Amino acid sequence: MSFRDFASPWWLLFLVVVVAMAVGFVLAARRRQRNTMRFTNMDLLEKVAPRRLGISRYAPTALILAGLMFLTVALAGPTSDQRVPRNRATVMLVIDVSLSMEATDVAPDRLVAAQEAGKSFADGLTPGINLGLVAFAGTASVLVSPTTNRDAVKSAIDKLQLAERTATGEAIFTAMQSIDTLGAVLGGGDAAPPARIVLLSDGKQTVPESPDDPRGGYTAAREAQTKDIPISTISFGTSYGTVDITDDQGNTERVPVPVDDPSLKEIANLSNGNFFTASSLEELRSVYDTLEEQIGFEITKGDASRPWLIAGVLLTAAGVVTALGLRQRLP
Structure with a gap:
């Protein structure tokens, strides 16, 4: 002391x-x-x-x-450091729903495990935090605008549907737009409420092809950094995941869908966020527990x-x- x-x-x-x-x-x-x-x-x-x-x-x-x-x-x-629950913050949970999330290297499959852990994450956040949900494949959609209603978020997570391609940058831009909208609605302060994006994905961006494209993941991460919105990325899956793709003629092909750690790590670094990996439901829950501590509480000096x-x-x-x-x- x-x-x-x-x-x-x-x-x-x-x-x-x-x-x-x-x-x-x-x-x-x-x-x-x-x-x-x-x-x-x-x-x-x-x-x-x-x-x-x-x-x-x-x-x-x-x-x-x-x-x-x-x-x-x-x-x-x-005085001593004390954990104080945050009551004025925004978190956007961004979940990849591309076809590769159907891989069964994570039991029962990547998407189902992500849904279960995502609902636990929603329940574990401190009540005062506004939580929103974005799902993305070839495009990104705001399924739930930031709200303290956890039931709305969990209901939307249960209804996630798989689609083709992966537009990681578009997902980040969409999440930032939702954060900006909430900040404009709340108002009342010189600074916007603290915000964070939690991005869970298993694959490499395919739309657009380059992450440095104006709508690419790296470009979006740089903009997030300028807005002081860190992105916590979670690389979910294994290097040996596969999915079965059936073409128009009914032929089935087994396609490898390994996780893409480097790009997700770079997105976290560019935005001043954190990078995590998880290859099982238990590991994903552990990551979310860590994020709940980081996001849900702030350390202040108290008597x-x-x-x-x-x-x-x-x-x-x-x-x-x-x-x-x-x-x-x-x-």
């Missing part, structure tokens, strides 16, 4: 006074002992001197001095003087009671 952890650190100077009191008590006790030893008639001394309490006679003073030390620290206003105050009062009271019990007077 440093001086920066106190609201009024100069009160700590009073500890010097407490230490001086302790030193003064010790010196006075030694002086009394020397004066007592000068009494040459020991038989008479035993008759007139009060009953000796031994070292316990110093207990009341020690307790009171310790109490003063704790009370002094309390006066200095110690931590109460324990010091309680300890100081109790020690001081114990010193007074002990003095009255042992000596029938205060020290």
Whole structure:
């Protein structure tokens, strides 16, 4: 604990006074002992001197001095880091629904696992956060605008449908537009509410072909960075995932759909966000738990003087009671 952890650190100077009191008590006790030893008639001394309490006679003073030390620290206003739920923030959950999400390398398949974990994520967020939902394949759609109604989000997650292609950049742009719309509606502040995009995908962007295209994923991530909207990306799946594609003639072909970690990691880096990987439902839930902590709470400095105050009062009271019990007077 440093001086920066106190609201009024100069009160700590009073500890010097407490230490001086302790030193003064010790010196006075030694002086009394020397004066007592000068009494040459020991038989008479035993008759007139009060009953000796031994070292316990110093207990009341020690307790009171310790109490003063704790009370002094309390006066200095110690602070500590405290987790405070966010009540004014926006989160856009963006879920890939391209055909590759049908792969069964994650049981029962990628989409079903993503739906189950997504609903748990919605339930776990602190109540004051506005949560929205975007689904994307070849295009992106806002299924639920940011709201504190978790049932609406979970209902929309249950209704996700697979489609062709992957437009990652379009999904990010759509999520940012939804965040901007909510910010304009809320108003009332100099700065927009803090926001974050949580993007879950398993494959490489296919629309447009280049992520640096004006509507590409990297371009969208750079714009998110300028708006101070970090993107937490989750690469969901394995390197050995496959899907069966049936053409117009009824022929079925097994197509590999490995996850694309590099592009999702780059999107997170460009937006000052975080990159995660998950290859099972349990791992995805763990990622969401981490995000809930990051998004749902903020760390602030709060008052931590109460324990010091309680300890100081109790020690001081114990010193007074002990003095009255042992000596029938205060020290």
